[in-house]
Amino acid sequence: MPNLPDEQHFPSRLTTICLRHCLLEEDPMPILEKLLHLKNVELWDQSFAGRRMLCSGGGFTKLHQLELSGLKELEEWIVEEGSMPVLHTLSISHCDNLKELPDGLRFITSLMELSCGYMGSKWEERLTDGGTDYFKVQHIPLLIFNWA
Template sequence: MAREFVLDCIHLKQLELRIHMPKLPDEQHFPAHLTTISLTGCRLEEDPMPILEKLLHLDEVTLWYRSFSGVRMVCSAGGFPQLHKLVLCGLEEWKKWIVEEGSMSLLHTLDIRCWSKLKELPNGLRFVTSLKDLTSIFMGRRVKERLSEGGEDYYKFQHILSVIFQREYTDE
């Protein structure tokens, strides 16, 4: 159903999908000049990043509540060549995120919210030197300590101009 809709909209630049679909269509089924995509409630079982990162004009990606029900996401080297903003919120089962060196080379804003099962931000983010703003809301206290100045993961983010941590929860 989503494939047919997208194929008929070749000039579409912004797309918001709020539909249950366990798998994203392949990248050739998306409009060629899509700049913004927002997914909510899709419950994707497979990592959406291998498809989304091939959409060459994407400037902004938002994965909202229950858009991804898997545990592992990978952003590959060379992927997301135009991405400036990434928002990840309410991905309840997400545990592992890998960012390869050379991925998201223009990313300047990263907003991660409600990430209770993800225990650390990826080492590969230290190579995203364009990253200027990191906002994290509802992460565990231990994660916050690791990311804060003097913490064991601080080196990954010391190049970021603005780091905002809000509303931590108590973890064990």
């Protein structure tokens, strides 16, 4: 499946979507962020096979939870200021090639929990107090790192 259908092909009041094993070639975020009632998005197990993902400013206005897991090809994730303004929980795991968390996370002041699993110990070093990327997550009350 090279890409998602346009937003008008989804139910207008869709609140949750979980994509798995789709091997989408095109970034799904430009379509998903236009689904105005989405509260939960789960991209798992090679649902997206691209290297770059973008969450635009003004997108995902009602999103509360985002899970990214097993996106093996993902290297760069960009979050623009104004994207996901009510996001509460972010979980990232098994995204082996993701180089860093997006700078734009620092603008999501609603974010209460960030969970990073199986991303390597360098992530914990960079994201904890004194780390090079701590400024991106210092406002988040709960940071969870899982390695086993």
